[in-house]
Amino acid sequence: IDFLPPATLMSLLHTVTQRKYPFQFRELEGCLYDPLGITIRVAVASVVIGVLLSFLFGAALDVYVGEGSAFFFGASLLVLLPFTLYKLFNPLVVKMRGSSAAIDPFFYVFAVLAVMSVMDLVFALTIDGRVSTLEKYIDTGERYFNSSYGFAANLWEGTTHWMLYLIMIYGLHAPVPALFRYYFLYWVGSAGFSLAVFLPAGLIGPQSPDLNVSSLLNGPFMILPLYLFKRIRDTPPPVEPTKKGTMLLDIVFAFFLLPSTFLFLVRFLVAHRSQASAAMVWEVIEPSLHDPSMFFVAQSNVWFYYMGAVNALVLTCLLFGASRWLRGVMVDIVVVVCGGIAQTQFCFVTASFYRLTALQYRVSPDQGYFSFSSLFDSQGATPSTVGWIHNSTLFWIVNILLVVGFHLFTYYVIRRRTFHGLV
Numbered sequence: 001i002d003f004l005p006p007a008t009l010m011s012l013l014h015t016v017t018q019r020k021y022p023f024q025f026r027e028l029e030g031c032l033y034d035p036l037g038i039t040i041r042v043a044v045a046s047v048v049i050g051v052l053l054s055f056l057f058g059a060a061l062d063v064y065v066g067e068g069s070a071f072f073f074g075a076s077l078l079v080l081l082p083f084t085l086y087k088l089f090n091p092l093v094v095k096m097r098g099s100s101a102a103i104d105p106f107f108y109v110f111a112v113l114a115v116m117s118v119m120d121l122v123f124a125l126t127i128d129g130r131v132s133t134l135e136k137y138i139d140t141g142e143r144y145f146n147s148s149y150g151f152a153a154n155l156w157e158g159t160t161h162w163m164l165y166l167i168m169i170y171g172l173h174a175p176v177p178a179l180f181r182y183y184f185l186y187w188v189g190s191a192g193f194s195l196a197v198f199l200p201a202g203l204i205g206p207q208s209p210d211l212n213v214s215s216l217l218n219g220p221f222m223i224l225p226l227y228l229f230k231r232i233r234d235t236p237p238p239v240e241p242t243k244k245g246t247m248l249l250d251i252v253f254a255f256f257l258l259p260s261t262f263l264f265l266v267r268f269l270v271a272h273r274s275q276a277s278a279a280m281v282w283e284v285i286e287p288s289l290h291d292p293s294m295f296f297v298a299q300s301n302v303w304f305y306y307m308g309a310v311n312a313l314v315l316t317c318l319l320f321g322a323s324r325w326l327r328g329v330m331v332d333i334v335v336v337v338c339g340g341i342a343q344t345q346f347c348f349v350t351a352s353f354y355r356l357t358a359l360q361y362r363v364s365p366d367q368g369y370f371s372f373s374s375l376f377d378s379q380g381a382t383p384s385t386v387g388w389i390h391n392s393t394l395f396w397i398v399n400i401l402l403v404v405g406f407h408l409f410t411y412y413v414i415r416r417r418t419f420h421g422l423v
Contacts, residue, residue: 035170035171035173035174036170038169038170038173039166039169039170039173042111042114042166042169043114043166045085045111045115046111046114046115046117046118046162046165047118049115049118050114050115050116050117050118050119050121050122051118051122053081053115053119054118054119054122054123054133054134055133057119057134057137058132058133058134058135058136058137061134061136061137061140062136081112081115081116082108082109082112085108085111085112085115104172106168106172106228107169107172107173109224110165110168110169110172111165111169113161113165114162114165114166114169117157117158117161117162117165118158118162119158120154120157120158120161121154121155121157121158121159121162122134122158123137123145123154123158124151124154124155124157124158126138127145127146127150127151127154127356128151142202143207144198144201144202144205144207144293146356147207147293147295147351147356148291148293148350148351148352148354148355148356148357149197149201149293149295149296149347149351150295151350151351151354151356152346152347152348152350152351152354153194153198153347155350156190156194156343156346156347157194160190160342160343160346161187161190161191164183164186164187164190165187167180167183168180168183168184168187171183171184178235178238181232181238182335182414184228184232185229185232185332185335185336185339186335186336186338186339186342187225187228187339188225188228188229188232188336188339189335189336189337189338189339189340189341189343190339190340190342190343191221191224191225191339191343192225192226192229192336192340193302193339193340193341193343193344194343194344194347195218195221195222195225196298196302196306197295197298197299197302197344197347198218198295198298199218199222200298200301201293201294201295201297201298201299204294204297204298205292205293205294205295206292206293206294207293229336232332233332237328240324240327240328240417241414241415241416241417242417243415243416243417244416244417244418244420245412245413245416245417245418245420246416247422249412249416250318250418250422251422253318253405253408253409253412254315254318254319254422256405256409257311257314257315257318257409258315260307260311260402260405260406261307261308261311261312261315263398263402264300264303264304264307264308264311265304265308266278266279266282267282267286267289267300267303267304268300268301268303268304269282270282270283270286270289270290270300271289271290271296271297271299271300271301272297272300273290284391285363285391285394285395285398286352286363286395287360287361287362287363288348288351288352288357288361288362288363290361291351291357291358291361292358295347295351296348296351299344299347299348302340302344303344306340307337307340307341310333310334310337313330313333314330314333314334317330317419318418318419318421318422319421319422319423320421320422320423321419321420321421322419322421326419327417327418327419330413330419331413331414334409334410334413335410335414337406338406338407338409338410341402341403341406342403342406342407345399345402345403348399349399352395363392363395364392
């Protein structure tokens with residue numbers, strides 16, 4: 001398409017997208033490759049600034065030791081970083097867009113978060129012992145991060161969320177921002193579920209006596225996902241797909257949601273030390289649910305109370321159908337939940353093997369074998385030397401299927417017109 005004049009190309013793009021996104025199209029002046037150029041520059045700047053700020057932050061804490069110093073430097077960073085990025089990127093974005101039109105404020109929000117994601121990656125490497133950049137922050141700041149779950153959460157933030165920020169920045173400047181709607185919702189779910197686990201666990205866990213004012217730095221990050229979800233829901237929804245979902249796939253995904261809901265229930269029971277036979281069996285397969293850090297307990301609560309309710313609602317809509325408005329709401333909710341499942345499952349699986357988890361709570365090859373008969377055995381929690389599958393193998397199968405299944409279902413409801421009812 002390089003041989004086409006810009007005006008002709010924009011007209012062609014308008015004709016193609018107007019059918020599916022008639023109310024979301026926003027024509028941009030200038031080169032069509034501007035979004036990519038802006039995104040690449042933000043990516044490079046976020047890495048350079050994030051690494052530099054990590055070293056400066058760590059050096060400042062080495063000089064000014066104290067619990068209040070971590071909060072002071074963190075708060076200063078939250079105030080000065082947006083202003084610095086605005087001065088750095090505003091002239092560049094205006095030049096590359098070829099327009100002085102107002103720039104979406106979320107561009108600067110995501111640019112700031114991209115920088116902080118790089119800092120979170122440095123923090124994860126510090127927890128892992130590979131660098132010593134932010135060791136003082138572990139001692140004087142948010143100490144509950146110095147755990148297997150904290151390592152996994154910061155690793156996810158520094159990798160997956162960083163890439164999502166770049167995708168969303170690209171989407172904000174794309175000719176058709178509506179095409180990136182579901183990336184925004186995916187991040188809302190991932191960030192929202194992360195906070196829903198971390199904050200309660202920090203308050204009720206053994207790290208609670210060590211909480212200080214530095215924990216207040218999480219306040220702004222609690223509001224952003226909620227506000228972005230509201231903003232997305234306030235925009236007109238995309239036109240429904242032309243292809244209708246099949247009854248066979250509706251049944252298949254309904255049967256996937258049923259056992260996944262039961263799994264969330266069993267995990268909830270294990271985390272709260274229930275004496276039910278199913279819980280006693282599953283605690284051998286996923287012993288990390290008994291970890292005293294309370295992160296896994298908080299995660300099991302989120303899975304049961306939130307995911308259980310969402311699964312029940314989705315199953316109801318699959319079985320009995322939903323109105324057009326409710327179908328649009330359900331698609332957005334499914335995408336949000338998919339992002340949350342990806343984040344929580346990554347943290348759960350990573351923390352179940354990480355060295356900071358006590359040995360008795362880690363998943364290991366010495367867990368014995370699983371047998372369905374043990375579900376009805378009062379001694380089911382005892383590792384068995386015989387069975388049809390190894391417990392650690394079952395751990396991987398269940399957790400991988402859970403992530404893949406939710407992503408396939410999310411792709412299905414996005415690409416097909418569903419929730420028409422089976423009965």
